[in-house]
Amino acid sequence: xxxxxxSNGWLLRVRGLTRIYGEPDERSVARTGPRAxxxxxPETGAIVAxxxxxxxxxxxxxxxxxxxxxxGKSTLVQLLYFDQGASAGEVYxxxxxxxxxxxxxxxxxxxxxxxxxxxxxxxxxxxxGLNFSFSAGGNIAEKLIMAGQFHVxxxxxxxxxxxxQTEAPAQRMDSTPRTFSGGMQQRVQIxxxxxxxxxxxxxxxVTSGLDVSVQxxxxxxxxxxxxxxxxxxxxxxxxxxxxxxxxxxxxxLKHGRIVEAGLTDQILQDPQHAYTQLLVxxxx
Amino acid sequence: MITGNGLxxxxxFAFIDENTKKEIRRKxxxxxxxxxxxxxxxSPEMPIARGWGTGGLHVTLAVIGRGxxxxxxxxxxxxxxxxxxxxxxxxxxxGCRTTVDTAEATLIQTRHRIPEEILTPQQILVFxxxxxxxxxxxxxxxxxxxxxxxxxxxxxxxxxxYESYVRFGSLMRGAGYPVKVNGRYLMSPSPIPRWDVPNxxxxxxxxxxxxxxxxxxxxxxxxxxxxxxxxxxxxxxxEEWGNTxxxxxxxxxxxxxxxxxxxxxxxxxxxxxxFLDKLRSGPRPPQRLFRNPE
Numbered sequence: 001x002x003x004x005x006x007s008n009g010w011l012l013r014v015r016g017l018t019r020i021y022g023e024p025d026e027r028s029v030a031r032t033g034p035r036a037x038x039x040x041x042p043e044t045g046a047i048v049a050x051x052x053x054x055x056x057x058x059x060x061x062x063x064x065x066x067x068x069x070x071x072g073k074s075t076l077v078q079l080l081y082f083d084q085g086a087s088a089g090e091v092y093x094x095x096x097x098x099x100x101x102x103x104x105x106x107x108x109x110x111x112x113x114x115x116x117x118x119x120x121x122x123x124x125x126x127x128x129g130l131n132f133s134f135s136a137g138g139n140i141a142e143k144l145i146m147a148g149q150f151h152v153x154x155x156x157x158x159x160x161x162x163x164x165q166t167e168a169p170a171q172r173m174d175s176t177p178r179t180f181s182g183g184m185q186q187r188v189q190i191x192x193x194x195x196x197x198x199x200x201x202x203x204x205x206v207t208s209g210l211d212v213s214v215q216x217x218x219x220x221x222x223x224x225x226x227x228x229x230x231x232x233x234x235x236x237x238x239x240x241x242x243x244x245x246x247x248x249x250x251x252x253l254k255h256g257r258i259v260e261a262g263l264t265d266q267i268l269q270d271p272q273h274a275y276t277q278l279l280v281x282x283x284x
Numbered sequence: 285m286i287t288g289n290g291l292x293x294x295x296x297f298a299f300i301d302e303n304t305k306k307e308i309r310r311k312x313x314x315x316x317x318x319x320x321x322x323x324x325x326x327s328p329e330m331p332i333a334r335g336w337g338t339g340g341l342h343v344t345l346a347v348i349g350r351g352x353x354x355x356x357x358x359x360x361x362x363x364x365x366x367x368x369x370x371x372x373x374x375x376x377x378x379g380c381r382t383t384v385d386t387a388e389a390t391l392i393q394t395r396h397r398i399p400e401e402i403l404t405p406q407q408i409l410v411f412x413x414x415x416x417x418x419x420x421x422x423x424x425x426x427x428x429x430x431x432x433x434x435x436x437x438x439x440x441x442x443x444x445x446y447e448s449y450v451r452f453g454s455l456m457r458g459a460g461y462p463v464k465v466n467g468r469y470l471m472s473p474s475p476i477p478r479w480d481v482p483n484x485x486x487x488x489x490x491x492x493x494x495x496x497x498x499x500x501x502x503x504x505x506x507x508x509x510x511x512x513x514x515x516x517x518x519x520x521x522x523e524e525w526g527n528t529x530x531x532x533x534x535x536x537x538x539x540x541x542x543x544x545x546x547x548x549x550x551x552x553x554x555x556x557x558x559f560l561d562k563l564r565s566g567p568r569p570p571q572r573l574f575r576n577p578e
Contacts (some may be wrong), residue, residue, distance in 0.1 A: 103351045108431075108434075108435060108438075109434075109435050110435060112435050116439075131440075131443075134443055134444075134447055135447060135450060137442075137446075137452065138446050139442045139445045139448065141442075141443055141446045142439050142440065142442075142443045145442045145443065145446075146439045150442075150515050150516050151516040151517050152446060152449055152515045152516075152517050152518045153517050154517075155446070174450050174451075186575060
């Protein structure tokens with residue numbers, strides 16, 4: 001296999017990424033999608049959660065993934081973060097062998113390394129990203145330990161710094177996140193995700209469970225961190241407000257397919273696809 | 285030799301049949317070849333209940349030969365009911381000599397302690413292990429812990445030590461302090477006190493571990509690197525008794541038991557009974573001592 005061309009300097013290249021649940025036949029992908037108005041194969045009952053997803057992400061760029069419930073956007077980031085295995089596709093990532101190696105073909109040990117050292121993930125539900133039986137500081141320490149930090153004093157300093165960077169209560173770092181408010185839990189989760197300076201951060205509906213004023217503060221903080229660290233992000237949201245505020249480019253998913261991709265401003269101002277037009281016009 | 289009524293003579297040497305012994309020995313060889321790795325094994329039925337030392341008994345009976353001299357220790361004592369019963373059973377089934385003298389034994393089955401007296405290359409120490417999975421405290425699912433071992437993903441155990449430091453100011457863990465064997469596998473040393481953990485490192489004898497209820501064997505071959513988990517600035521420490529000495533031998537530098545004579549008066553006594561006997565009757569036996577970092 002020839003290594004993919006990287007002359008335009010992409011950080012992450014995704015090609016043909018597909019995830020199908022159930023038992024598909026060879027035409028299940030063709031029978032589903034926006035034109036069929038379903039992602040359930042009528043013949044086999046297989047669910048085509050996403051199919052043939054392809055995009056490039058550039059260093060320092062924020063990519064939005066937007067779509068309604070069940071459009072496959074969470075599946076997409078879970079595939080990229082190795083939370084679940086892909087049915088088909090290729091993912092190339094610049095820091096891994098100069099982007100020559102398909103991440104999906106790595107051994108589980110290598111995948112773990114990529115997850116722990118090069119990716120950060122913030123889930124919608126803080127319980128997925130944090131261990132509530134450990135303290136907030138312990139959760140961040142876990143990430144630092146993965147990267148080979150074994151000095152308690154330095155770990156605590158770093159955790160304190162990260163928590164104040166995300167405007168979380170650093171003086172409460174020794175209590176469990178269970179005792180924190182939802183917004184604070186998200187801030188701790190973000191602190192943990194960026195603890196190792198990952199080049200790529202996934203944000204899956206991070207503000208969806210928060211009330212509007214907290215949402216605005218958390219989004220502001222994320223944008224601040226993004227400009228400060230120059231970190232690349234993939235932001236999944238059903239909320240066009242979040243997409244507008246955070247992202248440079250956006251892909252629109254429907255029934256597991258990309259129906260439109262382009263600059264965020266362009267998509268929001270001048271949506272081409274009927275579904276995107278519907279999304280934009282239904283914005284409150 | 286096996287004597288008495290016709291029933292006992294129907295048993296094989298060392299109770300377990302030869303095929304099963306062979307299986308256990310093969311698993312032990314595998315365990316020795318991969319230090320610290322938990323090898324599943326058959327764990328056949330024994331005439332004692334699981335959880336009462338069947339794992340140690342399996343290992344002992346699988347490796348014992350007619351020329352062996354056996355010692356059985358329970359929490360440092362040769363005289364507890366459990367130690368006596370196991371010693372009598374093994375003696376009855378093998379006819380092997382038994383002893384309480386640590387130096388004289390070739391095979392020692394133990395629960396919760398490593399003898400204070402230094403063990404030699406001619407000796408094998410067999411541990412009874414209640415819970416072989418060191419990660420069980422941080423992960424309750426077996427398939428997840430196996431995955432964690434396979435990927436050497438021990439960060440969660442490290443975080444639990446971090447949490448213990450945050451809560452108690454030290455790496456508190458009364459027994460079964462997690463150790464890394466040969467730079468690879470994290471292993472539970474069985475519930476020995478921290479005092480004994482440094483004795484696992486670069487030892488001259490062979491350590492075998494048997495967990496009967498959980499059906500796992502593991503081993504530390506002689507001269508293997510065994511490191512207790514510790515942070516760069518928060519170090520592993522063994523138990524300290526200050527200037528307290530043993531009430532009978534007036535000596536320190538051994539694991540001490542706290543014994544209450546009555547509700548007001550307590551005293552400290554050397555836990556290893558054979559070591560205490562030797563301290564009282566003659567020169568101090570050779571010992572490996574670990575000094576806590578400053």
